[in-house]
Amino acid sequence: MKLLITGGTVFVSRTLAAYFLAQGQEVYVQNRNTRPQVPGVRLIQGDRHDLKDCLKGYRFDAVVDTGYTRRDVTELLEALGDYGTFLFISSSAVYPETTPQPLRERAAAGYNAIWKQYGMDKAEAEQALQQRDPQAYILRPPYLYGPGNNVxxxxxxxxxxxxxxxxxxxxxxxxxxxxx
Structure with missing residues (x-):
């Protein structure tokens, strides 16, 4: 499988890049190349807000995006050519803090007084993705723990x-x- 992972140098995206490489997949990462890359990935260097034509000519079986905003998702989708499956790593911060627990995937997104703009930005990014690709997958983890967590x-x-x-x-x- 030929995968594109946005970022690929910190925490979640780096872990995913290393995992898929270990599974024998062909892994491309798109980033500015300001941090060390996972050995074995294929770098597509560029700022995600200035992609120009850096993704032209590629066809990915899957794209994994860890973007934060509508702009992040929209600009990536506009720069991508043909691709198979799109996976967006979102956050449970898209749910209002008053949403009953356990969280249900179909619960309404909305303003969260704890996560504020971060949650709203992720919700808007999800909406932009769903408008362009209704078949895309969206994960909304509440927290992510582990080695390499940079926050x-x-x-x-x-x-x-x-x-x-x-x-x-x-x-x-x-x-x-x-x-x-």
Missing amino acids: YREAFDWDQTHRDQVNRKPLTAFIDRNFR
């Missing part, structure tokens, strides 16, 4: 939990101190 968000939560355990400050003491 100190989830790790912050784990660090705070560990610090409280080391200092023998149980969660109940925190609740008593702050919420009673």
Whole structure:
């Protein structure tokens, strides 16, 4: 399979590039080439907001995009020629924080007071993709953990939990101190 992965140098996209290479797939990454590439990928160098003709002449069996905005998706789709399957890595931040848990895929997207513009941007990117390619796949993970995570968000939560355990400050003491 011939795959295109946008990014390919940080966390999710890098992990996917390495995984598909290990499966024997032909992996192309599109990025600015400002960070080390996964050994074995085929680089298509360019800024995603200035793709020009850098994707012309390619035909991909699958495209994996980790874009953030409507513009990200729209410009990529306009630059792509023919492709097979499109997979967009979105976020559960597209759901309002009041959406009942567990989240249901068909729940309405909307403003999330915690994630704010990030969630709205991802929702608009999804809409742009669905308008152009109704058969595209969209994943909405709530959180992504693991090696290579370049955002100190989830790790912050784990660090705070560990610090409280080391200092023998149980969660109940925190609740008593702050919420009673």
